Each structure stands twice: as structure tokens, then as C-alpha cells.
Amino acid sequence: MNVHWLDAGGRSGHNPLLAEIVRAMPRLTRSERKVAECLLQDPPAFARSTTSVIAERTQTSAPSIIRFCRSMGYSGLTELKQALVAHLSRHEAPRLFLPAEVPADDDATSLLNEAAASLAQLRPVLAGAATEHAIRLLAQAPQIACVAEYPLGLAALHARDSLLRHGLPASIPAPGHWPLTTPDGLTSRASGLFFCQRMPDAVMLDALAQCEQHGNGAVIISEIALASFVPASARLVLGPPCGQDPLLPYLLMNSLLIAGLLAARARARP
Template identity: 30%
Template sequence: MSQIDPPPASLSDSNSDILRAISAGLGIMSSGQRRIAAMILKDPHWAMQSNVKELAARAGVSAPTIVRFARTVGCEGLRDLKLKLAAALAVGAPYLHRSVTPDDTPADVARNVVGSVTAVLAEWQRQLAPADIERAAEAMHHARRVDCFGTGATSNFLAQDMQARLFRLGIVTNAFSDAHLQLVAAATQTREDVLLAISFVGRMPALLEAVAVAKERGATIIALTRTHTPLAALADIVLGIDVPRDATMRVGTDAYVVQLLMIEILMVIIGLKRGPSTISRLGEIHQILQTHAVDSDDPSLLHWGWRRVLRGEDADPASKADG
């Protein structure tokens, strides 16, 4: 069969609960599709975490048959099927965590939570678009200025973290969470600038308004968000963070960890682009922090500082020898 069958109305109409849709459609499925359906219904957690080859091997079908099955039950493809499976499992599970049951021991909780995040990360890694990451890194590397926008507790923290990392690499950068300051920053952007907008939700009105202003000014818009959001639609480059929604949190642990990893990947690539001088710069910063910072690995520095404070003396680094 060379073409993908359109989803039957009886199935696509009920795709709000994918497990119910699969069960309801068993009677009109082919034998191969029934084997896939039985496999998913028997172990939906495993199905959500497995790739197309693993699914095909267990069901005894070809990889294209897995994709056709996803379309048959009203999904856009395998990734959409997995996201709907994750949503269905989250709805049916305790609100503390989709992978934890009330009878789990602390050891079970640790294993299940870590295993869930690991599975999500593996699937997210398979979905990464290296070309888009490269384009984003290149744009920030050459930018006159990079403004990082975040709206909400998590996005604001991530924007601040991004700004701190870019600053260490020698890039002129700012981080804004206030809607008014975001508009001011957007109004002063040019074609030489980059706006990095961070939002897992991807539909915060004030953020979208500021991004639209920067886009009108000619800035390159990079969005760290889910791929099918209004923010993604505005962006020139989308760094996708499509992971299952949390049952109760707007930005759950999966989304938080994936965004941190994307920032880390970007920083390493940008650092490599900026060459040996940047590596030397980072080494100098590390040395200064080790020598002067109160959180130095050398505890004598901290103790020396506190001794001088307790004596009521000025903390003169040149006088360290008296400690």
C-alpha cells in the first residue's frame, strides 16, 4: 500500500482520548493494525517511549504500517500518537506524576520519575532538528545584541540563565521579563539583532506582542517553544520542545529539563564558533572566580573574609597574608 489511508470518521472523531479511540476502532482494523492496537493497549507506557522500529518489531509489521496506524486513529503521525498517549496516561494517573502510583515505594518513585524523564529526553533527542540549532547559534554568534524574553517563573529564570551564559561568551545581551521593558527592547531592535523568546506555553499575549514588534523592526526571532504555538508561528527559527504536558503544572519537569538542555547545547555550539579566544576568556573567568569569589573551592578565602568582618576591619585583598 503506497499511500496512507485517511482516518475513518468513527476513529478521528474520538481522538481526544487516544486509548478509547484505539479500543473503539478494533472492529474495523486490519489484522496488522489490530496487532498494533493490542500492543499499545497492553503497554501504553512502553509504546510511548519506543521508536518506530521497536514498535514494528514487537507488532510484527513494517515501519510504514505503524505510521499508517497512527493516521487511522486520528493522529498526524507517530509523534502525535505518542503525545496523545502521554496526555491520556497523564489524565488517568495520579496528579503527582503520571508514572507514579499510590502504592509505589520511595525506590519505585525514584526509578519511575527518572525513567520517565529519561524516556522523554530520548524521544526529544530523536526529534531534534540540528540544522535549526545551527541557524540559531549562528544568528546569536553574529548578532549586535541578543535580547532574551521570558514570561512566567520558569521562562524568566531560563531567560536570565541564557543571558548569563551569553554574557560569559562575550556577547552583548539582556534579559527581560517585564512586559513594558520587553516592548522597549523590541522597539530598539534592528536587523542586526536577535530576540530569543522562551515560552513552553507559547501563547502569552504580552510576549507575543513584543515579539511581533521586534519582528517588524527586522530582528531575527528565535523561539524556544512547542512547535505548534502562536509564538512558533512568529519565529524565524523554532527550537522545538515538544514533550508531554504535565498533569498539573503549566511547565512540568520534562519541559524544564528539555529547555535547560537546549540552552546548554546552544551555548556549547556558540562557544565553539567563537573560537580559542572565547575558551581562554572562560578560563580566565574561572580562575578569577576561584581566586576571589566567596564560593571558591578554597575555604580559607571565605574564612579569611569572615574573620575580617568580625574584627570590624576593611576587607583588603592585599592584607590576606595576615590570615
């Protein structure tokens, strides 16, 4: 399994308990793997969550959560969370993003059909004024901060890495670390690129507000039209996913936005 581990500063990280869970993934059942992935995506949030919240987030059941805990050598969720909190207090807590599983060969046609349907669904979004505004906002920013809610961490990681490959400053700020600061201590006029499926949670709403107040504005990409009080300079609504992979429309939109951003910067050069 290919994994990406990032700590709060975007560096590779290590935590023995999390590493043990990753090594155990091949022997876990499908339901147990869902619980493991939920824990690995955001260990501190998992440690604060109740059984019902974890079950809803992973679309599993309380018995599945208990079986996962026992598979890892713990009597139940309480004991696992106690061990997790102890490890997080001793080690830098990495954020682990698990790429979607590569489909089998006989699913290739289905994946291509989903991609084609997603592109067709994005066409009217790209032709809209909101996309043009988003590209202008991102093109003017000295830095772009990529922020995602669970389970869209890979979309933020993809956006950041794609921007960096093109020589554009980008980062994934840790929760609560806004506004961004430059090495000389000055506040960065960063633009925020936000990813969410439904209504943003309180943490993302705060980051959006900080970005609008202290940064260069926020671009938010979501599946549904968001309430007017959500602070964002540009809103891109993808619509419901066309297939089983909810990440696909976000990854396609990333690539299209970055292509537009590069073209805008090229036109602005003297």
C-alpha cells in the first residue's frame, strides 16, 4: 500500500502506533480497514470521537469498531483511544492520506466512463464566471494554502503537489495555524483553496474567515451550493459524483484550475 504521511508542517512523520496499524491493514476485514483509515486520516479527531460518530463516518457498526480494536490487541475502543492519546503526546502526529485503491483491469472501462461523465458535468462550471474569478484570485496570490475536510485530504495533497511541480508556492497549513507567515515573520497574503463535500465544519469556517480577512481570499470547491454566510470569494459547485470515487471530480477540477492559473500567469508576463 502506498501512503503519504505529513506532519503539521508538511514533513514526513512517524508514530509507532500508526505504523503498526498500517502494517496490519492487509489482514484486516473490509469493515475493519474502514475504521483504520478513519483513524489514520485524522488521529486526534478519532481520539475525540464516540463510537456512534466513528460508525457514521466509516459507514460501519459498533461491533466492527470493537473487532478492529481487538485485532490491534486492545480490549475495546476506550483502551485503543487511551493508547492513541499517549502516543500522540509523545510523537509528532502525522496526517495520513490513503489514495483510493486502483481498480482491477475489468473496471477500467467503468473508471473511464466515470471520468468522462465527470468532465461533462464540470464543463458548465468551467464556463461560469466563478471559475474565471477563482483563477484570477489564485493567479494573484503569492502563496496558495490547500485545506480539506475529511475525507478529501488527498484532493488538497494533489493540489499542493501539482502547484509545487509547476514552481508555484503552496502548502497545507495545520488546523489553527492561520494566517500563514513567511520566513521573515510577515503575514502571507495567501489565497486559500478549500475542499468540502457538504456544509463546512466550524474549523473550516474559521479558516475561511481568516483567509478572507488576512489573506488574498478563498476559493471553495464543494459538491453542493453552500449557504450565503459561508465566507468565500469564489464558489465552485461540482454536483454529486458521477461514480463511486468521490475524489475524481475534485482531482479533475484541480488540474483544470491549475491549467487556467498557469495560462493567466503566462499572459501577465511582460
